[in-house]
Amino acid sequence: MLRFLTRRVIGAAVILVIISGVTFFLFFVIPADPARLACGKVCPPTTLAQAKHNLGLDQPVVVQFVSWLGGIFVGRDYPGLGHCPAPCLGYSFVNRAPVFETIIDRLPVTIALTVGASVIFLTFGVATGIIAALRQGKALDKVASISSLVGASMQIYFVGTLLMYFFVYQAHVFPQPKYIPITEDPVGWFGGLLLPWIVLAIIFTANYTRMTRSTMVENLSEDYVRTARAKGMSGRSVVLRFALRGTLTPIVTIFGVDLGTLIGGAIITETTFGLQGIGRLSVRAVDYSDLPTLMATVLVAAGAIVAMNIVVDALYAVIDPRVRLS
Template identity: 35%
Template structure:
């Protein structure tokens, strides 16, 4: 078991380094000069002398290899650089916005688990019955709806039509807990609709597969209660693939919550990334993508550990 943990941890570290290198080098393939973008106002081309001076100030005149090793050195010190746009430390900006995005994803994940796993288990145990067909049809509809359609429809119905909740915005939890949770409700539900459908389909498929196993029939033939059979023999064996899907989906949401944050005006990390891309803010883009990729890797590492606990075969 220890060797498995060490192997997965080393793999995660190597992947993080590889992602950092790819992100750094990929930005040089993007057309456009950050210095020109920063100095351009109203579509007027800036003077060449000013562009050259700014490139020297930002370190863009140095060879790519020098910039790369300088970037890795700063990264080891926990320094993601200074934003080209406003001169602020990229890490500070990310640390302000990242908890908001993580909170949104965590809330959506909790709602999705509460809805997806029980409904998937019910559908699997009632295969072919009306409730199974209804739940499967609803999941298919939920998975086919784009997130921006769901978000826009929710804003129109619940905020504008019936005025039950605010259309969007953000208030810090410390400032007004009730208002904060109210503003969090709609974007979390918007994300969880498709997420719940994914968890439902995986839960239904895995539970249905486990129900046909010999050990389940053996447990029932021994007179074990249906509740114990469900908890110890069905759910535990079915949760491994579900945990994997949840981990992958949470990782995808880190980079895929742009539209949700935009529709509901939620000031998370995605909005900062879009702004950094538009302004050719290399440190901002690099730092944001690197943090998102690292979190994605960490989430999958945690999922691997959970899978190892749920499935003893992985330990060997």
């Protein structure tokens, strides 16, 4: 296991370096001049030259990339702007602050939204899928299948706006969605994120219900499950010890991808409810052409997905004894 994790971490580091190189090229070579964006619409040539020097844009592209990559480990000095301590992901010429500080400030919002919604859609999705598989062909199975199809067809901005209108502004069932640090007010933190959790969970629950049902139905027809039943094991033991364990492998796979994606930024959800997380930050970076911030959010999303893939691969050996990591 240790050897496997070491190889995967090294491979992940290589992947992130490649992604950082691609994003650096896309955001600093192809788009408009970042120095002119930092300088403003009315920018004399001398001021523009000074802005390029302050941002390090007067150096070759390879030197810029190496300097940016080194800043992640040892920090970097920006003349006229100040020192960016390690890990330095660049200096935002819009916020006039190191990008890493902004990411750290927004990350708790995205993590809280991701974790809360994940608990809901994973619990309800898997439970509903199991029940539907055990009641295959019956009314409950049909209701679960239709509901999951309807849920998967919904869009967050539509469901979120609709539920906010009826349950926040009309019925006053839920408080206004907002983020309050859990250390300041746990009750306010829970209430402010409850509706975004529910809306995000509605979309994802449908996928997990369908995936769990189809996999569970397939596993219930396997030889080892029939053998366990023939030996006189109870129905609950057969489902929990055998059928469910085989079902968890694809569930863990898609959950790892979904969790990494959400940590990288639930853009539509955060925008719909006005939550200032990583997704909202990336949208603002696009609006203001804040290239360092935009590149940092891309790397955060890529890093989250790569990290979750490593965790998923390690969990395979725990869930399925047939899997051996070498």
